[in-house]
Amino acid sequence: MALIEVQDLKVHFKIQNGWVKAVDGVSFSIDAGETMGLVGESGCGKTTAAYAITQLLPPNGFVKSGFIFFKEPPRTRLLRLDYDQMLKGNPKGREREIATLRARLTGVLGEKHGIEEKIEQAKTKGTSEQMERLAAIAVEAGELTERLHALTYFFDLLGKSKLKDGRLDDFNEEIRKIRWKEISMIFQGAMNAFNPVFRVGDQITEAIQLHEDIDDEKAVKRAKALFSFVGIPEDRITNYPHEFSGGMKQRAMIALALALSPKFIIADEPTTALDVITQDRILFEIRKLQEQLKMAMMIITHDVSVVAEVSDKIAVMYAGRIMEIGRTVQVFKNTAHPYTSGLLGSFPSIEGARHRLISIPGFPPDLVNPPPGCPFHPRCEYAKDDCSKVVPRGIELEPGHIAYCHYAKELQPRLRRLGS
C-alpha cells in the first residue's frame, strides 16, 4: 500500500530571465517499508522534488501542478481514481457532488452531537436497539466521509497549503505538525540544517522537545543514543557545528532526521561525505530502523552503488522528468532508456585496468529553455526525428518497469547495462 504517492508534480523557479522548470511532471509512489532511489545528473531537480514534498521550497519556487497524497487509505484512493475518471473536465459536477455529500452527511449525523459522543451515551444508558442504530449511522457516515475525502483530495499535502499563485504557505499548521514528525529529511548540505551558533546536541534535543513532551534528561539521553547510532562519540554532543568534520555534520544531520521516528524519510545525498566503512554502517543501521518502524524512504543520490545496495526500486530523472522507473534489478539489468544506460556506463571501478572515464557527451540541458520533445534528444545517440518533436509516453516493459522513450522496446536489448 502506497504511503506516499506523487502525481504529476511540477515545480518551477522564477528567476530574472524566466522560469527554471526544475521539476516538470514527476509521478511515483512509495510503500510503507520500501526504499526508492532517485538518481540523475546534477541539477535535474531531485532536491527540488524533495523540497516540494517536505514543503520547504524557497520563496521563488512555485508549484505549478500536482498532488502529493500521504497516508491515503487504499479505498479512498480507489474512490478518488473513480471520481477522477467520472468527473474529468467537469469541475462543476465535482462541486455539486461535494455539496450533495456534505448535505447527506449532516443529515445522517444530525446537528448537535458528534457520533462518538452519541455512542458513548448509548453505551451507558441506551438500549441495544439504540446502539445498533448508532452503529449503522457510524458506518454510513464513515462511507460518506470517505467519498468526501476522495472528492476533495483530502490526503493531498499540497492542497492543504498551496496559495493561489502556487507558492506554499510556510506557516500552515497541519504541515508543520507532519514535517519532522512524520515526514523528515536529511538535507544535502548538512550546514543547512544546523544553526552555527548553537551546540549540535542542543539543537537535536530541542527538535525532539518541540514535538514530544519529554523532559530534558530524557531528551539528552535520546540525543546521545542517536549520536552513537550514527557513530559519533557521545562526548562530542556539546560541540558546535564548526567543530565537526564534514562527515560528522552529515551524520549529525541523519541523527536529527531520525530523532522523531518518522514514517517517511527523504535522504538527499546522505552519504556524500562518508567513507565506505562509515557509509556501510549507517546504511545498515538505517535499514534496520526502517524495518522496525516500517519506514518508507526516498534516497537521492548520484552514487549508483548506494542505490544498488539499499533501494527496492529506482527512478531515473533527467531535466525535471522521470526517464525510467522500476524495481532496482529491472532498471539495472534490463535497462530500457538510453540515458540510464549512459549513467551506469560512466561509473568508475576499482577493478580492472584504469582507463579514461567517459562522460555522456554534451551538456546537461538548460532548464529555462528545455529541449522540446524528449529532453534527452540532443545527447542521445539513438535519437530520431520525432524525438525532438513528441514527448515520449511511458512504455511499460514489465509490470512496474516503465521507460519514457519512444524506442524503449527496440533499444532495450541493445543498451549497455550493468556488468556488460
Place this chain on the structure above:
Amino acid sequence: MPVGSDVVIKVTSLKKYFELSRGLFSFEEPVFVKAVDDVNFEIHEGEILGLVGESGCGKTTTGRLLTRLEDPTGGSVFFLGRDIALLESDNLKVFRRNIQMVFQDPYESLNPRTTVLQTIMEPLINHHIGKTYEERVEHVVKALEDAGLAPAREYLSRFPHELSGGQRQRVSIARALVINPRVIVADEPVSMLDVSIRAGVLNLMLDLRDKYNIPYLFITHDIAVARYVSDRLGVMYLGRVVELAETDKVIFEPKHPYTRALLSAVPVPDPEHKHGRIQIKGEIPSATNVPLGCRFRPRCPFSFNECGWEGKDLAAWLLEEENVAAPEHPMKTHIEEIEPSGFSLVIKMKEGGSSNKVLSFIESKVSELKDKMPMFQAVYAVNVVGGSKELVLGTKSIQVPGEYVAKEFLEKLTKSVEFRSRGHPLFGTILDARVSGATVAITVGEENPQKAEGEATKTETTVGFLQDFTKSLVKGGYSEFKGAGKMMVGSGRVTVTCSQAKLTPARVAREAAELVVKELQMNPRSGFYNLLLTPKADKSSVRIRLCCGGKKWEAFAGEAKGLFARMAAEGNMAAMGVEPAEIKEIKGPKESVVVSFVHTIEPPLIDVGGGHMVACYLFKAPAK
C-alpha cells in the same frame, strides 16, 4: 605519468589539536581532539597525492594546514623549501595565490550574498589578474565551463541558493582554478557530482596536471575516484597516515589492516552482488581519547601482543568476558573497583579482600591465556601496592577584592569562549576583553550597517551573552560572580563591574583540587604524574590519595605545601585559604593489585620495501 622528483610540499611531524567546547560553560579540564597527530609526507611536482580515510580522521584539517587556513600545534609545512608558518606580507600573498583549496562543503564555503560571477571574480581582483572587467568575465566564464557548468552565462547572476548541490560544487572548483594556482588542495571536490559530470571534472584536473605539472592533494572518501586520479595514495586513520604507496599498490596489495577493511567495504554498483567484507569491530573511536600503542588496535582483527595494550583493555575483559562483577564470581568478594590508568590497571581491594588471591587469580589467567589472547602476552608485571592513607587539606573562607573577581571573570571567559578563533560564533562580535581594576572591559565589533531589521546589534548580543554567562557561573557554584551581572554599555564597549566577594570553604576546596590536578597529577615534571587518584573536594577540605606507598607520602605532602605557598605568593586567592597538609589513616581499600602492560609506542610509518610505507607492527623494514 610525469612524476618529477622536485618536492613542492613537504609535511613534517604535522600536528593539530583542537580544544573542544564542553558543556555550556564548563570549567572542567580542557579536552583536545587530536585531529592531525604526527603526519609526514611529500608531494612532488606534477604529482597527485590522494588521501582517503574514515570520516573525521583529519583529512580536511590536513588540507587546511597545508593552505595555512589553520596553524599547526606542532610540526611544519614546507612550500618549495620554505616553512609556510614563517611567511610574511608579500611572500604570504604569493603563497596564498599559489595554493588554492576546493572546499568540501559548497553549502558552507560559498558566500550566500554574492552571485556566481562575483564569487569567482573576487580572487581575480585580489590578485590583479585581468585588465578589464570584460576580460575578467571571460576568465570566469571559461573557468565555469571547464568545471562543467554550462552554459555558464546562464548562471552568472545566480546566488548560491539558486543552484543545486552539484552546481555549487562546480562553482567552488571554478573559483579555485580561475587564478591558475601552483598547488591545489581539493577536498572531496566531486562528492556531489554525478558520474557523468564527475568524469569531466576529474579529466580536467588530470589535464591541468599534465599541462602545467600542478601537484594536488586530493582528498576523497571514494576509493574508485582516488584510484582514477591519484599517483600515490595515503590512508589516514584517526589523525595519522597508516599506509602510503603508489595507488595501485595500496589498492591491490593493501598491507595495513585498516586499509584492507576499507577496501573490502567498497560497494559495487550491482544489486545482486554479495560482499566479502572484512568486518572491523567496535565503535569509531573518539579523537579525544586516542588508544595508546597502535591506535587501530581496539578494532583491528589482526592485533597481537606487540600492538600496545592498555589498562582499559584488561578492564573491559574483566568486566565483560570474565564477568568479575557477577555475584557468583570468586573474585567478587575481593575486588572493590577497577581503575584503568594508561598502560596500567589498578584493581582495588574490598574491606577484608585478599590482594594475594587477586594477584594469583590474575597471574593464573595470564599464564592460562597467554597463548590464546595477545593481550595477556603483553602483561609484564603484576604487583600488590599498599595504600590506606590520604592527604587532607583543610580550607577556610576568604574575602576577595573586586579586582580579583574581575581577573577570574576574564580568565573564565577566555577559557570557555574562544571568541578569537575564526569559527567561533562570537568571532567578530566580541573583539577583545581586558581587565582594568575591578572591571572587565569588552570591545565589541563594528555594527553591520546592512543588518536586517529586528536582528540584534553586536552590543545587544554581547550583553545577552554575558548575562547568560554570569548566570551559568553563579549556577555552577561560583557565587562570587553574583555582582557581575551589572553591565554598562558604551559605544562599541561593554563593561562588567565586579564587586568584593567571599569565597566559601567549599569553593576554595574546589579550586585547590583543580590546582592539584593541573600542577601535580597532569604535569609530567611533578614527580607525581599519573600517581594520584582524582582529589575529592568537600565542604571544607580536599582529600587526595596516592597510587603508591611508602616514603612518597611525605614527599607528596611537602610538594603540595610548596605548591600552595607558591600559588598564594603569586596572588592566587584560593591558595591563601588552604591549610597545611595532614596525612590521615583512612578506612577502605588497604591494597590494590596493579597490572602493568609493556609500554609501546605507535608503530611508525616505515618503508617495508619499494616505497610502500606502512605503520603496523605486522610489517618490518626489509633487512639491508
